[in-house]
Amino acid sequence: MNKLLVSDIIDLNDNNCILNLVNNDITINVYGDNTIYLIKEEINNLTINMQNKSILRVYIKDNDIKNINNITINQEDNSKIYFNVSCSNNDNYNLRVDNNIKGNNNESYINIRNISNNGLSKIIINVLVDKKTINNIAVEDLKGINNGGFVHIEPNIVALSNEVEANHLTTIGGLDKDSLNYLMSKGIKEDISKKKLLEGFLKSNMDNYINENYGGD
Amino acid sequence: MLELINYNLYINDKTLFKDLNLKINPGEVHVLMGKNGVGKSSIASSIMGSTNYKVDGTIKYNGEDITNLNIYERAKRGIYLLSQMPMQIEGVTNAEMLRVALSEKNNAPVNIFEFSKELEAICNSLELDKSFIHREINVGCSGGERKKIELLHMWMLKPSFIILDEIDSGLDVDAIKLVASSLNKYLKEYKPAILIITHSDTFINSFDDCYVHLLGDEKIIKSGHKDLAKEILTKGFKELSDTFVISEN
Numbered sequence: 458m459n460k461l462l463v464s465d466i467i468d469l470n471d472n473n474c475i476l477n478l479v480n481n482d483i484t485i486n487v488y489g490d491n492t493i494y495l496i497k498e499e500i501n502n503l504t505i506n507m508q509n510k511s512i513l514r515v516y517i518k519d520n521d522i523k524n525i526n527n528i529t530i531n532q533e534d535n536s537k538i539y540f541n542v543s544c545s546n547n548d549n550y551n552l553r554v555d556n557n558i559k560g561n562n563n564e565s566y567i568n569i570r571n572i573s574n575n576g577l578s579k580i581i582i583n584v585l586v587d588k589k590t591i592n593n594i595a596v597e598d599l600k601g602i603n604n605g606g607f608v609h610i611e612p613n614i615v616a617l618s619n620e621v622e623a624n625h626l627t628t629i630g631g632l633d634k635d636s637l638n639y640l641m642s643k644g645i646k647e648d649i650s651k652k653k654l655l656e657g658f659l660k661s662n663m664d665n666y667i668n669e670n671y672g673g674d
Numbered sequence: 675m676l677e678l679i680n681y682n683l684y685i686n687d688k689t690l691f692k693d694l695n696l697k698i699n700p701g702e703v704h705v706l707m708g709k710n711g712v713g714k715s716s717i718a719s720s721i722m723g724s725t726n727y728k729v730d731g732t733i734k735y736n737g738e739d740i741t742n743l744n745i746y747e748r749a750k751r752g753i754y755l756l757s758q759m760p761m762q763i764e765g766v767t768n769a770e771m772l773r774v775a776l777s778e779k780n781n782a783p784v785n786i787f788e789f790s791k792e793l794e795a796i797c798n799s800l801e802l803d804k805s806f807i808h809r810e811i812n813v814g815c816s817g818g819e820r821k822k823i824e825l826l827h828m829w830m831l832k833p834s835f836i837i838l839d840e841i842d843s844g845l846d847v848d849a850i851k852l853v854a855s856s857l858n859k860y861l862k863e864y865k866p867a868i869l870i871i872t873h874s875d876t877f878i879n880s881f882d883d884c885y886v887h888l889l890g891d892e893k894i895i896k897s898g899h900k901d902l903a904k905e906i907l908t909k910g911f912k913e914l915s916d917t918f919v920i921s922e923n
Binding site: 635636638639640641642643644645646647649650653654656657658659660661 | 723745748749750760771772778810827
């Protein structure tokens with residue numbers, strides 16, 4: 458897979474690549490069908506402009522991303538974005554995404570998985586669907602596990618148009634006891650079962666893409 | 675192999691069973707039958723080590739008192755529960771889970787070539803698509819697929835005591851036959867003890883012989899063989915329970 462260094466603006470057109478963001482204040486213009494894996498310890502002020510008929514799958518997975526601040530996703534017409542973030546944090550962590558759906562026939566799927574081992578993970582996802590737009594879909598699927606720390610999630614969808622399909626699913630809790638018992642009943646020790654479940658929770662958000670390319674099964 | 679001795683089972687403050695005694699030897703198939711809510715699945719879960727229940731009395735496995743052992747310790751000794759609706763585990767594939775479980779069981783790394791070969795052969799015998807091997811455990815699977823996946827796990831882990839909690843529920847006639855045939859093959863090959871919870875005569879009749887126990891309020895009302903199952907399924911739980919309780923008194 459190609460690995461690209463990005464310092465300010467990049468145009469993506471049918472790309473499948475790893476983007477290494479070397480600075481803050483990055484703009485990505487998206488054309489065609491793209492899949493990107495973002496690498497950076499801290500992401501600030503990232504703007505994604507979805508052009509007409511463009512598709513983008515974004516994957517961000519790391520064990521200790523410090524912050525992902527001010528991600529702005531702009532969608533005009535006929536675009537589709539899957540924004541997937543999975544991370545486990547040992548300290549305070551902020552994630553904020555603003556998704557502006559300004560035109561028609563767009564789809565937005567924001568999928569977040571976070572494990573807080575210590576400190577506070579503060580996750581704010583805002584989706585705004587403009588008035589006079591039609592046939593847009595906005596879905597937020599946001600899940601957190603309190604594993605010693607605390608996860609706080611604010612799922613906001615503001616739909617100013619009547620012709621929009623909007624859903625949000627948010628869950629925050631501890632590790633599922635029944636799932637833990639299930640793995641232990643297969644003869645796997647409690648600590649290894651917990652580790653597998655936490656890893657699985659993060660991986661479940663990454664589809665086959667991440668599993669095939671970043672050390673999955 | 676497995677013995678419940680003066681076994682009392684409680685959930686919250688409710689008594690499910692009192693002074694229940696049951697012994698299951700290697701190679702034997704025992705069937706628990708009883709009306710809904712009598713506590714059949716609770717017995718299954720408590721033998722596996724679920725902490726949702728309080729147990730008094732003793733559960734012995736191969737002569738060892740396992741009453742206070744946790745789920746992992748019981749599984750390590752060869753106890754396996756195939757529950758009514760197996761869990762979905764996101765992000766953990768069947769292959770990954772089995773590899774970890776087997777390396778722990780054998781205290782040695784898994785030979786990937788042999789492991790894959792065996793998995794594929796079992797998938798074939800269960801008429802299960804090989805793609806399930808690398809799919810997340812039970813995620814997006816139908817009830818029938820889940821049961822087959824659990825059988826795949828069973829064949830790989832080779833337990834010596836198997837509890838089947840309504841494995842036949844949600845299966846069509848052909849699937850019940852396939853599951854029963856797989857279990858019979860396993861029974862012949864490994865001689866495990868099997869405890870079955872079922873309401874299906876097709877499933878019970880697939881075994882050459884079995885012990886059948888009718889559960890009533892807090893106890894086993896009557897034990898017998900296949901003919902008892904037939905009687906239960908013909909007359910119904912209520913009529914038979916009343917008959918046996920009255921004749922006992």
